[in-house]
Amino acid sequence: MSYQALYRKYRPGTFADVKGQEAIVTTLKNQLMSGRVGHAYLFCGTRGTGKTTVAKILAKALNCENLTDDGPCCECDRCRSIEDGSSMNVVEIDGASNNGVADVRQIVEEVSYAPIDGGKKVYIIDEVHMLTDSAFNALLKTLEEPPEYMTFILATTDPQKVLPTIQSRCQRYDFKRISVDTIVERLRDLLEREGVSAEDRALNYIARVADGSLRDALSLLEECISYYFKQELTFEKVLDVVGSVDQGIYHSLTIAVVEG
Ligand SMILES: [Zn+2]
Structure with a gap:
């Protein structure tokens, strides 16, 4: 396929x-x-x-x-x-x-x-x-x-x-922006079907960066699991991939999430 x-x-x-x-x-x-x-x-x-x-x-x-x-x-x-x-x-x-x-x-x-x-x-x-x-x-x-x-x-x-x-x-x-919790739930569901495990913190971060867009969240998730193929998705790995997309945009958010 x-x-x-x-x-x-x-x-x-x-x-x-x-x-x-x-x-x-x-x-x-x-x-x-x-x-x-x-x-x-x-x-x-x-x-x-x-x-x-x-x-x-x-x-x-x-x-x-x-x-x-x-x-x-x-x-x-x-x-x-x-x-x-x-x-x-x-x-x-x-x-x-x-x-x-x-x-x-x-x-x-x-x-x-x-x-x-x-x-x-x-x-x-x-x-x-x-x-x-x-x-x-x-x-x-x-x-x-x-x-x-x-x-x-x-x-x-x-x-x-x-x-x-x-x-x-x-x-x-x-149409409302989709909440972080709802996005995380959806990501978790898809990862289970794909047979990939992930830290809650990793999914939470992707959901926050996506800012209400489920499609953006799925694109980010895809980048992460393609880069770390068949590995558990950790917060650090997500930061590594997402952070490399555009340091400027995500920097303040990273701090907020890490401190929060
Ligand atoms: Zn029908």
Whole structure:
């Protein structure tokens, strides 16, 4: 099997696996169960807090053939095709590199065709604040009167840059920074599955440096366990790897953690 980054390998596939965003997950599950899912969402929050992960789970839930109280089954054909990126119903777009009017017009054109398999279309536009004003305006009408099979999920790290007229047409969800305890718990869980042992202090330090971003924590963890392959991960080893990334940024934090 080809190598997969930890962050991808253990990306949550179900709502139950999403850590640190309980209020959002509960609300979305309730909407799914009551059939009241919206046509436009705005997911806001700092990087690595689960915005696109939750967006993809919601997309699966909207298409799943065996939806349960806990969300998508992840086993039916539709769930699988969304998971492996082959589904025609679910499209992920990077707003940073598709930010012009022509890009948005193409999206608007595409969403006018109903899904052939009777499922729901979900367009996830990441970094949506990168869209130009004219691109936002081209999207407005579709957001205002979307086809009934359509759900837009707009994700951004910088909601202030999203036009107010766009914001007012979306249900807004603010993703919290993930707590140190929750990150440590997740790291511990993944390391067990990878068969690597680690000191609590080592994981605690990684979680603090990651500053609320689970994705950053997983990247740091990955650097550490790749460097010290098959060895126990100690605090000193983490300092050695993380410290070497950028002494300046981590210096004060190191002191705080050591003294704390
Ligand atoms: Zn399914």
